[in-house]
Amino acid sequence: MWYLIGFVVVIVLALWFVAAAVSSLPILLISVAVLFGTFFSLLQLKLGRLKSKSVLMRVLIADFEMDSIKWQIKEHELNNYSDPSLLVGASLLFGGIALVVAAWFIRTGNIIVVGLILVGTIILIKPRFLIERAVKNNISRTIGNLDKELRGFHRLSELDARIRHLSSTWGFPFPYEHVAPIRGYVRDRPVGLLDNLTELNSIIQISLKSAEEDNENLKKAHNHFIAIKTYYVITSAQVTRSGSIYLIKEMELINKRLESDKLKIMIQNREWNAFIMNLDILKIDIKKVNELAQRYQESDGSWEEREINEDSAFRILGIPSSTNNEQIKVVYKRLALIYHPDSGIVKDESRMKKINIAFEFIQKQRGLS
Secondary structure (H helix, E strand, O other), X not given: OXXXXXXXXXXXXXXXXXXXXXXXXXXXXXXXXXXXXXXXXXXXXXXXXXXXXXXHHHHEEEEEEOOEEEXXXXXXXXXXXXXXXXXXXXXHHHHHHHHHHHHHHHOOOOHHHHHHHHHHHHHHOOHHHHHHHHHHHHHHHHHHHHHHHOHHHHHHHHHHHHHHHHHHHHOXXXXXXXXXXXXXXXXXXXXXXXXXXXXXXXXXXXXXXXXXXXXXXXXXXXXXXXXXXXXXXXXXXXXXXXXXXXXXXXXXXXXXXXXXXXXXXXXXXXXXXXXXXXXXXXXXXXXXXXXXXXXHHHOOHHHHHHHOOHHHHXXXXXXXOOOOHXXXXXXXXXXXXXXXXXOOOOOOHHHHHHHHHHHHHHHHHHOOO
């Protein structure tokens, strides 16, 4: 019974409330309009204050992670800044004033009902959530603008990554830490960085210029090195086909110079001209060996018989002209074991013929038995 009575009472009150609201519709619309107008106007003023660096520095903090500048929102400050008390109070105040003024002029409606609707409306829009979301969106756009302002830093990070990759794949260590000054600067000013963006940009531009120069010079040095290395590999194959022990040893010495620490130290010290000059000297030496190896391969027995001389004889045997008589005999026997038709190794009759002609020429010149 009591439940039924309670239900009836609730229905009656609801109908009365709706009827009062309908009869108060003019002043209700005016009051709600003033309420929302006040709330969102004050919200825009609050968001506008975020353009001030002093306000932003309260909410944002800078850090350096993974070679990039990270802007983080301080949640405690965000909660304080998103406090809806002032906006809600001012909105209800102006909405209430509008309600009283409208009721005075229109002379109709229920002020109490409209007042309750105003309070319910401000609760339903969840002012704290609304303000916090608007503030976060505004800060996100601000962070995007800050990143654009520091766009040179992203280019610097890309260049450092390229230099690091090239240095690693090449095997030539190189000091690529161009972001180090920026990292130190940011970490020394996590809160006040916004006041020093001009100075930070100057440091970024200096580092960026240095990184671009290093990247360009390193690419040129690497390409030059690869070209010389390729030439070395091609010449090594020709030298191997020639069978000249002397030329093979020459190529081994050239390879040691190519892989020497001397060249790596030049790269580390940014001695670009000296590095290129040393590679050019190596190229000249490889070219000489290449030409000798080609002559060895293009020659035949008739060529040795017509053109044989002391220099060509020693080249065919792959030894320098300063080699003593005993060493000449040892080298000849070693080559004969490799190239003689009865040998079980190479069996190169044409090559053996050249070796015999060269050895016989030296025998005559030096009177060897």
